[in-house]
Amino acid sequence: MTDFIPGQRWLSESETELGLGIIKELDYRLVTVEYPAVEEERTYAKNNAPLSRVTFDSGDTIRTADEMELVVTDVNELNGLKIYMAHPKDGSPEDIQPVPETNLGHTLRLTAALDRLLSNQLSSNRWFELRIDSLNAHCRQQQSAIKGLRGPRIDLIGHQLYIADQVANRFAPRVLLADEVGLGKTIEAGLILHQQLLTGRAKRVLVVVPSPLVHQWFVEMVRRFNLHFSIFDAERLNALQPETSIKDMLAQIIEEENSPNDGADEAASNLSAASGDDNPFLSEQLILCSTDFLSECDIEQLAAADWDLLVVDEAHHLEWSAQQASDDYQRVETIAKQARGLLLLTATPEQLGLESHYARLRLLDPERYPSLEAFKEEQAHYQDVAALAGRLHDESKWDEALKQEAVALLPDMDIDESNREAIQAELLDRSGPGRVMFRNTRHNIAGFPARHVHGIPLTLPDEYKYDSDEEIDGHLHPETLFHDDRWCTLDPRVTWLENFFKQHRHDKVLVICASKNTATDLHAHCNYKLGMNVAMFHEDMDLIERDRAAAFFADDFDGAQALICSEIGSEGRNFQFAHHLVLLDLPLNPDLLEQRIGRLDRIGQTDDIQIHVPYFEQHAQEVLFRWYHEGMNAFEHTNPAGHDIYLRSRDALEPLLTGDPEYTAIEALVDDTRAITTELHTLLETGRDRLLELSSFDGERAETLISDLIAADEDSPLPFMQRIFDRYGVEQEDHSDTAVILKPGPHMRDAFPSLPEEGVTMTDNRATALARDDMQFLTWEHPMVTGSLEMMLTEHRGKAAVSLLKNPKIKAGTLLIEAIYTVDAVAPKHLQADRFLPTTVIRHLLDANGKNISQAISHDGLSQQCHKMDKPLSRKIVGSQKALLEKLLKADDISASQEAESIITAAQQKMREKQAHELARLKALQAKNPAVRHAEIDALEDQTQALEKCLDEARCQLEAVRIIVAGGD
Incomplete structure (x- = not known):
């Protein structure tokens, strides 16, 4: 048993942050230690007290309770207490004075490894080895050539990785991401955000998206990139606004009335400064909001929130002309001028008009694009360069005329096929908006499946027949007029779906309908009344419930045959393991239809996609089906001009959806839509910018990135993390060959980084992570791993x-x-x-x-x-x-x-x-x-x-x- 004497100085090995303790009381079994630095006491059992004696030797520097620093010259002992003979550190060595250990300072700086060794603050051998392994792991991650790219839960798709690699390494990037629909602009933006935040180039990010896409972005950022955005809306903003009492308001009014006019500017300045101190947009680092919210909030307050990056999705909806800019455009412009970086996302950049394209580019860099006239003149020259670049790239053998065209543009270069890459690189450097814009199309990106549509005409039930003065939604979704699931027994679409499930027992089927209530009723009918194995997915389910439903659907062995979704099923989820898509109804928005199909139509899809559309004959649903299929061929091909086609045909379409559609009127709508579609698609194709496509994707660099990431996937952090889990008391349970369940253990002292109280399932296998949204993807860049390394290296254990x-x-x-x-x-x-x-x-x-x-x-x-x-x-x-x-x-x-x-x-x-x-x-x-x-x-x-x-x-x-x-x- 250790001999304790009142007045001795001891240190708690388990709580070194308490400072230097002093023995206060003793009895036969217990010892009480006072820690003056934190004004606390601890009582320990004498025979196993986690305490170590703190003593000093000649040459050591000590600090007294009154903050004097002295150098020890000799050590004496009296009744078990140390008496240090010492002189002032910066004084004369002859000025010796006694310092009883009871007069020592109450804090002890034991951060250095040598200090901890010599003061006997020792850790176990395992802690030492874990600390060294943590150091080495930290060093390897810092030196990684793919830093920022290995953490996201994404397919390794070359053009997305290439764009992220090119943009994310820039200072405050200001670029237009303009890949064609379905090529993954959201993924590219997420990769850029992830790398900028991980490397510290950005800390504060604002993302602005159309209202229907807010949830999709939120889910994508969390599930794929471990980025937790705060959604701001009017309700949240009101909750954050400081309350102003009536007394304060009256005082401000009186002050303004009594202030002279020439002091108005100063008063306004003071008011602005005060409001800046209470700016609610400074309460979070990562903020996601809708364009509707943007149009209503205090834009000056939002712009003043010191953004490192502003991201605007569907930027082509921001209307601008040389005569007038829309309010939404001006509001985005206000923030863009203040933000250091800017990412604009649009699938239709310059193809639908130079003016619209210029409007986006001037947001990125108003100095570079000062006027529309100058831009048009530059573009006229640039189109010639782009056409030449395309020919130089496509033609294996260059004739003399082509070489002469190239010489005219590049007189200082050797124009020869053997010098093809250097010539192309020089053209990219000299011409066009290549550094501020990236655009890939399905023409230059392979790997997409074919799409086949199957329309199923059905007879409209008598119960669905009603007056034509109903809203459009009532005509397109007649089942919503019922307040319970009775409609399921009379709707022929449900009967057809039952037979379809039976005919495709071994196929995964994704069913999407517009309404949550429709999805809920249909799920209950199929599950409980028909005895079918189906899952459900809608917006009233929390993220964990949705993940479980998606995982149940993804399971090949015991999983659901079908997943019945509300419209939210078309947002932010990857169901490419399924090949059958049933659209129980059709959205009025062509972009939303493309999003629905996009859940299956993805790079990496192994089979053709079968799209099944049951619809009622001589009904609004038939009109919409024919408008999409015969008018714009939107089911079997992507439709980047869909929004503009809708705007130009809306006046003819909507009356047919609410009235009794006549055959001749439908035919006229289809013919007109087909003509509009041909016109816009021709414009899109002739507007293809070959030089821009070439600059947006370097296959060789992309392959290098993919190879590096595949190799990085082999270097799993799980074995290292399992040792961390053991040391910090995290419980581990095998889930499967590629996954583990983690839960807080009963002996865990503090909260563990990114470990929720209910636990979490982790996988270090990319394929499993992509198929199972209910699991997190454990990489060296996952917050749990980076947080664990930081925790380990900032603590003193193992020093x-x-x-x-x-x-x-x-x-x-x-x-x-x-x-x-x-x-x-x-x-x-x-x-x-x-x-x-x-x-x-x-x-x-x-x-x-x-x-x-x-x-x-x-x-x-x-x-x-x-x-x-x-x-x-x-x-x-x-x-x-x-x-x-x-x-x-x-x-x-x-x-x-x-x-x-x-x-x-x-x-x-x-x-x-x-x-x-x-x-x-x-x-x-x-x-x-x-x-x-x-x-x-x-x-x-x-x-x-x-x-x-x-x-x-x-x-x-x-x-x-x-x-x-x-x-x-």
Whole structure:
């Protein structure tokens, strides 16, 4: 049993944050320790108190309760208490004074590994090894060439990865993502956001989307990228607004009335400043809102919220003309001027009009695109260049006329087929909006399935016949007029669906209908009355319930045959394992129809898609089906012009949906729609920008990214994380061969990063993660992994340890010191200094003479022979060898610092060369193509100066130390 004496200073091994404790009371079994730094007490059992004695030796620096720093010259003892003879640290060595340990300061700085070793704050051997493994893992992630791309739950699709790789590495990117419908603009935007946030280039992001897409974006960001946006609407905004009392309002009115006119500006300025302090948009870092909300909120307040990135989806809906801009456009423009970065998403950029295209580009860079007239003149020249680029790319053999055209544009280059890639690269650099715009089409991206539509005409039941003055929704969805599920027994669509399920027992079927009530009634009818195995998915289910339904549908063995969804089923989910899509009704919005089909029509779909549309004859549903199928061929082909076709045919369409449709009127609608579709599709095709397509996708670079990501998937963090789970008390349960269930354990001290109270299922297999939305994708970039590494490396566990070495070839009593140093630069995250100086580990293994023998014995090899040593014995060894250990480690610190200098010098050289090359490239590119912004060049120059300062201040420090003593076999 340890001898405690009142007045002695002890430290809690489990709660070092309490500071230096003082023994207050004793009895036969218990000891009470007071911790003055935090004004708390703890009572422990004497025989197993987690306490260690804190003493100092000659040469140590101590701090008194009144914050004086003294250097110990001698140590005496009186009645079990230490009396330190010491002189002021910055004073005369002759000015000696006694300092009883009761007068020591109440805080103890034990952050350094050497401090913790010499004060006997020792961790177990396992904690030490886990700390070193965490350091090495942290270093590997910093040096990854695909940083920011490996974490998202996505298919490895080349054009999406290429665009993200090109854009995300820029300072405050301002680009237009204009891939054709179905090619994944949302995924590209998410990849860019994920990388910008992970690398620190961005912290605050605002995403603005049309109201129907708010939920889709929210789900996509959470499920695919682990980005948790806060949805802002009027209700949330009101809840965040500070309350103003009537008294304050009256005082403000009186003040304004009494203020002279010439002070109005100052008053307004003060009011603005005050409102800025209470800006509700500063309450969250990641905000998602609808365009409807944008049109109603205080736009000046929103713009003033210091956004690093603004993302606007469906940007082609922002109307602008040289004479007038819409209110929505002006509001987005207000924020875009304040935000550092801007991502605009649209599937129809310049194809439907130069004016519309110019409106988007001027949001990105008003200085680069100052007027519509100048833009039109530039585009006229650019089309010639784009046409030439397309021919140079497509034609394997160049005739003399083609070469002469190329010479006219590139007189300083050797125009020859063997120089094809360099010529094309030069054309891309010199021409057009290639740096501010990316557009891929299905013409240049392969891998999509064919689509086949099957219309099923059915007789309209008498119960569905009603007056023509009903709203359009009532005509398109007649079952909504019933308040219960009686309609299921009389609706021939339900009878047809029952037979269809029976005929396709072994096929997965996705059923989408507009209404939640329709989906609920249909699910209940099929499940309980017909005894079919179907799942349900609608907006009133929470995310966990939706995930379970999607997982049940995805299960090949015991899962549901069909998933019956409300309209939300067309948003944010990947059901490409299914090949049959049943549309119980049709939306009026062509973009929404494309979204529905897009749940199955995806790159990687293995079979053709069969689209089944049951509809009522001589009814609004037939009109809509024929309008889509015969008028615009929207089922079997993507329809990027769908929204504009709808706007131009709406006046003829909608009366036919509410009245008694006549055959001749339907035929006229179909013919007119077909003509409009042909016109717009011709415009789209002739507007194809071959040069832009070529600049938007580099197959070779994309293949490299895919190969790197496939290799990264093999490096699973799960084995490492399982050791972390064991150490921190997280319970693990096998779910399957590729997944594990994690839950908070009963002995878990604190909250574990990204682990909910109800637990979570994780998989480190990409294919499983893509098929199972109810599981999270565990990668080295998952918040649970990055949070665990940060938690491990910011704690003090594992910084100092003592181990017993069992090796018969080594003489018992042999002393070894394993010292782990780190070299890094303390720098703001957005500078990404780790590109040049990632945290670098230096390992030394010293013998008793201070010789470094690390080259002879590896860390892993040594760890296999190291075993646990009891703490009392560990402390005794450290105490007896304290002088030798301090001497050897201080000498070794000099040696490690010399090694670090060469590492830092190499990093500085690498940084200067890289930054100088990039700066020269941008300046040369700007001379050819004004799409390169001055802000990019200025930012690069400022970044270089900041990096120079940070790397110059980089230092080496002892991160962890292990004392190893050889024992018996």
